[in-house]
Amino acid sequence: MNREKSRAEFARASRIIPGGVNSPARAFGAVGGDPLIIERGDAALLTDLDGNELIDYVGSWGPHILGHRRPEVIAAIQDVLAGGTSFGAPTQLETQLAELIVDAVPSVEKVRMVNSGTEATMSAVRLARGFTGRDAVVKFAGCYHGHVDSLLVQAGSGALTHGVPSSPGIPAGCTSDTLSAEFNDAEGLAALFEERGDDIAAVILEPVVGNMGVVLPQDGFLKACRELCTRHGAVLIFDEVMTGFRLSYGGAQELFGVTPDLTTLGKIVGGGLPVGAYGGRADIMDKVSPVGPVYQAGTLSGNPLAMASGIATLTVLKNESPYTRLDEMTGGLVAGIEAAADHAGLPHQTARCGSMFTLFFNPEPVTNYGVASQSDTERFAKYFQGMLERGVYLPCSQFEANFVSAAHTEEQISQTVAAAREVLSSL
Numbered sequence: 298m299n300r301e302k303s304r305a306e307f308a309r310a311s312r313i314i315p316g317g318v319n320s321p322a323r324a325f326g327a328v329g330g331d332p333l334i335i336e337r338g339d340a341a342l343l344t345d346l347d348g349n350e351l352i353d354y355v356g357s358w359g360p361h362i363l364g365h366r367r368p369e370v371i372a373a374i375q376d377v378l379a380g381g382t383s384f385g386a387p388t389q390l391e392t393q394l395a396e397l398i399v400d401a402v403p404s405v406e407k408v409r410m411v412n413s414g415t416e417a418t419m420s421a422v423r424l425a426r427g428f429t430g431r432d433a434v435v436k437f438a439g440c441y442h443g444h445v446d447s448l449l450v451q452a453g454s455g456a457l458t459h460g461v462p463s464s465p466g467i468p469a470g471c472t473s474d475t476l477s478a479e480f481n482d483a484e485g486l487a488a489l490f491e492e493r494g495d496d497i498a499a500v501i502l503e504p505v506v507g508n509m510g511v512v513l514p515q516d517g518f519l520k521a522c523r524e525l526c527t528r529h530g531a532v533l534i535f536d537e538v539m540t541g542f543r544l545s546y547g548g549a550q551e552l553f554g555v556t557p558d559l560t561t562l563g564k565i566v567g568g569g570l571p572v573g574a575y576g577g578r579a580d581i582m583d584k585v586s587p588v589g590p591v592y593q594a595g596t597l598s599g600n601p602l603a604m605a606s607g608i609a610t611l612t613v614l615k616n617e618s619p620y621t622r623l624d625e626m627t628g629g630l631v632a633g634i635e636a637a638a639d640h641a642g643l644p645h646q647t648a649r650c651g652s653m654f655t656l657f658f659n660p661e662p663v664t665n666y667g668v669a670s671q672s673d674t675e676r677f678a679k680y681f682q683g684m685l686e687r688g689v690y691l692p693c694s695q696f697e698a699n700f701v702s703a704a705h706t707e708e709q710i711s712q713t714v715a716a717a718r719e720v721l722s723s724l
């Protein structure tokens with residue numbers, strides 16, 4: 298595979314952009330080599346600067362459930378573009394997208410648009426604190442909620458004590474009210490509530506985790522989170538930035554039948570343009586400025602182009618409901634990869650929910666961050682490079698979700714399984 302133009306372009310970027318990337322997940326630090334520079338996308342294919350065509354399982358890290366350049370989405374953006382790009386005043390489009398969200402997501406009675414998933418979680422945490430008048434927030438090790446100061450705590454540290462920042466530049470004070478718990482450990486969470494129940498404003502979690510690789514909630518875990526929050530007057534926040542409109546049209550909360558108080562959205566809700574949203578119970582959302590005292594704002598929030606992209610994406614999803622087909626297609630893909638890994642005799646686990654999945658090079662079932670972090674990342678790096686060499690573009694880390702889109706074809710799935718068979722048997 299020729300990568301000359303990508304290499305030259307990445308070198309140029311690296312001179313003036315830290316690490317050559319505008320988000321660290323795009324760097325190939327965990328797998329070695331330079332990232333490919335992408336020129337265009339078409340359905341489930343990416344084309345890089347050197348003209349290589351790649352079957353895409355990144356989907357811009359989640360948004361592209363319909364694949365690249367879905368005609369309805371592009372047409373909607375172009376239509377709105379003709380009337381201008383931003384007004385800083387209300388438009389009909391914002392209400393239209395809000396109606397689609399309220400209609401789809403069980404917990405959401407009112408919703409506020411922002412510009413990223415990070416903004417959504419940051420705002421939801423502030424709102425939960427403002428609503429309850431409490432400071433402490435519980436997060437689970439391995440769940441990622443964007444680069445919010447108070448949520449960047451060291452994984453697994455500080456249960457019952459003060460969270461320790463996981464990045465320089467975050468004052469200890471920012472994380473001292475963040476309590477860390479273990480995903481799928483309902484008893485641990487109950488103990489935390491026993492100890493600190495009166496201080497806990499919110500519990501935030503990815504109901505199906507995508508950000509330590511895919512990790513599913515065990516039976517009863519989400520329900521236990523719900524019950525503990527209700528009993529202790531804490532706000533339950535489902536961070537559905539990744540799972541919203543991905544696992545079902547109503548997200549993980551619809552699929553698992555557990556309704557949080559607040560929900561954060563991003564990724565698919567913008568259909569490839571920068572949109573985040575947070576919403577939930579009307580009595581909580583009415584604490585947001587200007588109705589209530591909790592301040593939150595945004596110059597470009599509800600941007601018309603971004604709204605048009607989100608509306609078109611959700612409308613296609615609502616009308617076509619690709620979820621059953623996505624589930625079956627991804628099931629077939631994962632079964633094929635699983636068989637290839639079995640055949641190669643490699644210790645592995647696959648985790649899948651709908652169209653998101655991870656192949657873990659790990660002998661143990663992955664139920665939490667402690668187990669996930671034991672995965673063989675060197676073997677993953679070789680797997681990644683082998684797949685890339687064969688035209689399959691996977692997320693460049695063991696600890697990410699792979700995404701299948703409605704634009705993937707059976708033929709592309711078969712090609713991917715064939716590539717996995719070759720690569721895994723060579724490891």
Ligand SMILES: *Cc1c(COP(=O)(O)O)cnc(C)c1O
Pocket residue numbers: 412413414415416418441442443444503507508536537538539563564573
């Ligand atoms: C991607 C992601 C975020 C952060 O969203 P950004 O748009 O990157 O700020 C937050 N939470 C979850 C669960 C995510 O997957």
